[in-house]
Amino acid sequence: MEQSGTSALLQGVVQDLASGVAAALRGGGPAVFPGGVPPEEPPDGILIAAVRVLGADLLLPHVLLHTPPAEREVTLLRRAVDAFTPAADAAPTVRWSHWGMSRGLHTAGVRYGPAGGGPGAEPDAGWLDETSWQALTHRLAVLAALAVPGEDCALARGAQRRVVDVSRGFVRAVRRRDWRQAAGAGRWLAVLDGVPETLGLGSGLDFVELMGGTDPVVDLQVRAARLIRAGVPV
Amino acid sequence: MTGPRLLHTVGVRAIEWLWAHRDGFRLETDVDPEVGFLERFKPIGELAQVCKVLFREGVAGSQQSRLARQLLDHVWRETLDGGLMLVRGQRTEPFSPVPFEVYLPFRELGYSQPGIERAATLNHRLLSCAAFETTATRRLGMSAFQRRFGLTPRPPEAESYARTWLARTPEPWTVEGHTAYDITHAVFHLTDWGEHPDRLPADAAAYLETWLPVWIDDWTDLRRWDLLGELLVVDACLPRPTLDEQAWQAFAAAQQPDGAMPAVREMPTGDPDEVFDIVYHPTLVAAFASTLATSRSLSDLAAAS
Numbered sequence: 226m227e228q229s230g231t232s233a234l235l236q237g238v239v240q241d242l243a244s245g246v247a248a249a250l251r252g253g254g255p256a257v258f259p260g261g262v263p264p265e266e267p268p269d270g271i272l273i274a275a276v277r278v279l280g281a282d283l284l285l286p287h288v289l290l291h292t293p294p295a296e297r298e299v300t301l302l303r304r305a306v307d308a309f310t311p312a313a314d315a316a317p318t319v320r321w322s323h324w325g326m327s328r329g330l331h332t333a334g335v336r337y338g339p340a341g342g343g344p345g346a347e348p349d350a351g352w353l354d355e356t357s358w359q360a361l362t363h364r365l366a367v368l369a370a371l372a373v374p375g376e377d378c379a380l381a382r383g384a385q386r387r388v389v390d391v392s393r394g395f396v397r398a399v400r401r402r403d404w405r406q407a408a409g410a411g412r413w414l415a416v417l418d419g420v421p422e423t424l425g426l427g428s429g430l431d432f433v434e435l436m437g438g439t440d441p442v443v444d445l446q447v448r449a450a451r452l453i454r455a456g457v458p459v
Numbered sequence: 460m461t462g463p464r465l466l467h468t469v470g471v472r473a474i475e476w477l478w479a480h481r482d483g484f485r486l487e488t489d490v491d492p493e494v495g496f497l498e499r500f501k502p503i504g505e506l507a508q509v510c511k512v513l514f515r516e517g518v519a520g521s522q523q524s525r526l527a528r529q530l531l532d533h534v535w536r537e538t539l540d541g542g543l544m545l546v547r548g549q550r551t552e553p554f555s556p557v558p559f560e561v562y563l564p565f566r567e568l569g570y571s572q573p574g575i576e577r578a579a580t581l582n583h584r585l586l587s588c589a590a591f592e593t594t595a596t597r598r599l600g601m602s603a604f605q606r607r608f609g610l611t612p613r614p615p616e617a618e619s620y621a622r623t624w625l626a627r628t629p630e631p632w633t634v635e636g637h638t639a640y641d642i643t644h645a646v647f648h649l650t651d652w653g654e655h656p657d658r659l660p661a662d663a664a665a666y667l668e669t670w671l672p673v674w675i676d677d678w679t680d681l682r683r684w685d686l687l688g689e690l691l692v693v694d695a696c697l698p699r700p701t702l703d704e705q706a707w708q709a710f711a712a713a714q715q716p717d718g719a720m721p722a723v724r725e726m727p728t729g730d731p732d733e734v735f736d737i738v739y740h741p742t743l744v745a746a747f748a749s750t751l752a753t754s755r756s757l758s759d760l761a762a763a764s
Contacts, residue, residue: 425630
């Protein structure tokens with residue numbers, strides 16, 4: 226019971242954070258608890274874990290809208306990076322999302338990483354060319370926080386090489402009513418070149434929002450994709 | 460890419476089942492007028508069409524070809540009474556295109572019933588025929604049938620095609636079961652049931668090459684074998700067929716030991732006639748997909764050697 230209670234609490238905090246980021250993407254302002262600290266701030270451990278789940282997207286409004294991040298957002302992200310260092314044998318998505326958080330700190334001007342020089346070496350990206358289009362889309366959707374304009378890492382380059390496969394994965398996710406995966410894949414497609422015209426990505430994102438937009442994580446991804454498609458300056 | 464042996468075996472077993480259950484191709488002469496005498500002609504026309512594909516592609520073994528020919532002779536002689544039942548159907552519903560459409564593949568295979576041909580020629584002259592209200596894909600099929608018979612299609616096929624779902628290459632995530640059948644049938648009519656893959660317009664071929672893998676993946680997982688079989692036919696009509704191994708493995712595994720292919724999920728049970736009516740179509744589709752895919756697979760092997 227305690228485990229499921231903690232899990233539900235964590236999911237709730239992730240949703241709160243995602244709502245904050247989505248609101249900030251709409252109108253600027255701080256991403257973390259934009260309406261002020263809630264009456265009952267979550268326990269510190271849960272909050273840091275939730276930041277780890279949301280990943281680099283905690284700073285997304287500042288990446289896309291070029292506003293300076295709040296001190297608290299940077300601190301939270303930095304603490305999450307330190308608290309959840311991936312094991313050597315961690316899954317590629319775990320390693321890449323962690324790398325993305327370090328990268329986010331670096332982009333925000335925080336001297337972070339080995340000797341303060343950057344986010345460190347990129348994780349292995351060989352799987353990007355080897356995995357099926359279905360599994361590829363699933364993994365990339367989990368890593369949607371790295372889908373930002375101008376990102377030049379092995380993950381983004383690998384996604385670009387398989388833009389048609391990611392487009393197929395978007396269709397598959399929509400058809401299966403997996404709105405989080407669809408929104409994550411849609412955000413990747415917003416940063417990739419060569420998306421098939423027939424996909425109808427703009428309407429597809431609208432449909433994902435219509436059907437799944439009550440989930441703040443979906444809302445966040447769709448809003449990010451729209452901003453990117455609208456050509457936010459890099 | 461699936462090897463020719465698996466592709467071929469699905470079709471061999473399908474034809475064996477159809478031969479063993481040939482009495483399922485039956486008419487109901489005392490049918491309720493509300494249902495219509497022509498209702499039971501459709502399976503016979505589909506059988507003739509698929510057998511035509513089988514003879515044309517030349518990849519069937521001697522046993523499979525012999526069974527297919529015996530099946531056709533059986534339904535023509537016994538079920539259609541040498542074509543007289545088609546004439547009867549035409550007289551029951553003089554302006555229906557169904558008797559003509561059932562007849563055409565028989566005619567192309569050497570059978571003859573002049574009464575149907577006279578009716579088809581007369582009907583084709585009628586404004587009523589061109590004004591017949593139906594779906595765009597069905598209209599494309601009617602135009603294609605007219606051309607195959609030697610008539611000038613009304614309206615022209617290009618005009619009919621332009622109104623289909625496929626011609627407009629819509630958002631691929633909106634495809635549902637009925638839309639998918641519209642797509643498969645548009646491809647059947649455009650290519651004359653796989654005889655002329657080059658007649659598929661380039662934009663439609665590119666569209667299908669991009670999105671067909673998603674639909675095949677989806678309907679494989681949903682175990683909708685009838686639709687999956689038709690999508691596998693479409694794949695075999697593309698410039699570069701994938702002959703998707705996972706889908707073909709699943710399709711072959713769904714086929715029953717006696718060759719029947721369930722329409723959806725598992726094989727139904729119950730009254731033999733009712734079971735026939737449910738599974739004859741996916742079994743015919745299995746023979747169709749198997750023949751075309753085997754042919755393409757062997758062509759690829761020949762090209763590679």
